Amino acid sequence: MKLLIIEDDRNLSATIRETAEELFTVEQAFDGEEGLFQAEQNIYDCILLDIMLPYMNGYEVLKRLRESKIQTPVIILTAKDGIDDKLHGFREGADDYIVKPFHREELIFRLKAVVRRSSGRSEDEVAVFHELTLDLKNRTARIGDTAVVLNGRQFDLMEYLLLNKNSIVTKEQIFDRIWGFDSETTVAIVEVYASKLRKSLKPFHYDRFIKTFRGLGYMLSDEEEQDG
Secondary structure: OEEEEEEEHHHHHHHHHHHHHHHHEEEEEHHHHHHHHHHHHEEEOOEEEEHHHOOHHHHHHHHHHHOOOOOOOOOEOOOOOOOHHHHHHHHHHHHEEEOOOOOOOHHHHHHHHHHHHOOOOOOOEEEEEEEEEOOOOOEEEEEEOOEEEEOHHHHHHHHHHHHHOOOOOHHHHHHHHOOOEEEEEEOOOHHHHHHHHHHHHHHOOOOHHEEEEEOEEEEOOOOOOOOO
């Protein structure tokens, strides 16, 4: 999973990063404009957003994100604990609110809770689609009582499609989420792994649930893709 920390206090940002790295790949931004740019350009599982930021405050960053239809879960970080400040954050689309200073355990708990709510993950880290079950902790897959071999990136792709089921995910989003922009390969690799995933699911006839939108991306649909 990927986390973006938008916090201008570099010491605090470093402390948060060290805490969160047990759960996430962490990226940092140190002012509002930089944070907004990164949040718009990349795919994150959660954003930790300070309110008092240079160039653009956290409320404005959050407002711009929601206006752009970016629904990444956002936890607001602030020294302000008044009810008006909290309500302001929630009105702009915040998912949670944590007041500085906070304990490490509280931060980890809130991160896990927000990501679990947004992704549909259960406490035992299992994701389900019809009779397909993904054990996200042990990275194993089953359809009914039969194990399905999904190696490496195939499992990652299946997980990403499942957690975004009935929504189109573009090839660029998949590439960023699974390989990352720093990868030496290209976005064309997504098609290769989509084909491999279909082949792994075909014996169970689950390949028919993966719809292809040519030139755009893929969607795991509750309705089977029909031939013809």
